Amino acid sequence: MSLRARPAIPLPVPVPLPLRIPPLILAGAAACGALAFASLTAHGQPLIAALEARTAQAAAAAGGAGVAAQFRTANGWLTRHPVLTGGRTLAPTQRSRVAAAVAAVPGVGGVQWAPDPARRQDSAAPSGGAMHCQRDVDGILKTRTIRFAEASAALDPVSEGLLDEVAAALRPCAGSIIAITGHTDAQGLEDANVALSLDRARTVREALVRRGIARSDLRARGLGSATPVDGLEADDPANRRIEFSVVSPVSLRPTLIDTPGAG
Numbered sequence: 001m002s003l004r005a006r007p008a009i010p011l012p013v014p015v016p017l018p019l020r021i022p023p024l025i026l027a028g029a030a031a032c033g034a035l036a037f038a039s040l041t042a043h044g045q046p047l048i049a050a051l052e053a054r055t056a057q058a059a060a061a062a063g064g065a066g067v068a069a070q071f072r073t074a075n076g077w078l079t080r081h082p083v084l085t086g087g088r089t090l091a092p093t094q095r096s097r098v099a100a101a102v103a104a105v106p107g108v109g110g111v112q113w114a115p116d117p118a119r120r121q122d123s124a125a126p127s128g129g130a131m132h133c134q135r136d137v138d139g140i141l142k143t144r145t146i147r148f149a150e151a152s153a154a155l156d157p158v159s160e161g162l163l164d165e166v167a168a169a170l171r172p173c174a175g176s177i178i179a180i181t182g183h184t185d186a187q188g189l190e191d192a193n194v195a196l197s198l199d200r201a202r203t204v205r206e207a208l209v210r211r212g213i214a215r216s217d218l219r220a221r222g223l224g225s226a227t228p229v230d231g232l233e234a235d236d237p238a239n240r241r242i243e244f245s246v247v248s249p250v251s252l253r254p255t256l257i258d259t260p261g262a263g
Contacts, residue, residue, distance in 0.1 A: 198222025
């Protein structure tokens with residue numbers, strides 16, 4: 001007697017139902033958001049008060065008595081990127097020192113002076129602003145190169161004086177974003193080249209910080225051999241270089257308070 005297999009009975013396929021969020025859950029989410037905002041305000045206000053006190057002391061110590069740091073945007077949001085006011089009578093070099101001192105206070109992001117109509121003409125002149133810093137640094141590095149030990153991120157001592165000049169050229173642009181980009185030639189493995197170029201850019205960044213440039217203004221990156229000098233072969237040793245770009249003033253878009261130590 002032979003047994004015949006019974007045909008399989010197909011199981012019903014479940015049809016997904018439209019997702020419906022109960023009103024109670026929605027209300028809970030709204031309440032959580034309100035609590036988060038309240039917590040932000042409660043913790044942000046004391047933090048801002050502390051930053052205002054510390055930055056006022058730092059500004060006064062740098063020769064900027066009466067300079068105040070505003071840690072609120074135009075629409076009232078708390079921010080760690082303050083606008084400085086009260087320095088109209090200060091000389092440009094003194095304003096730079098005051099801005100650098102404020103930017104060095106722990107918890108402070110980038111710093112920018114409030115627009116001053118009396119200084120608009122001066123700021124548009126070739127002797128001031130980010131374009132002036134960019135031109136000065138390019139001129140310094142036009143015939144000289146920041147040097148490192150072979151296949152290392154250790155700075156060659158002969159370049160210390162060159163970095164003194166670079167720092168002096170960048171100092172008037174405190175509050176701008178300064179990109180430090182490391183490059184290598186195409187010899188060796190590209191992963192190693194990228195890592196080495198980044199390490200060298202970071203070495204230069206730390207050297208500038210020691211020379212008074214605010215760490216919050218500096219950005220280090222390494223591109224390896226991806227962008228050789230125009231007219232050079234990718235494996236030409238002359239591609240080993242450090243470049244600087246004075247990008248722009250720090251944005252004043254609303255920035256919520258997060259942690260005092262955030263960069």
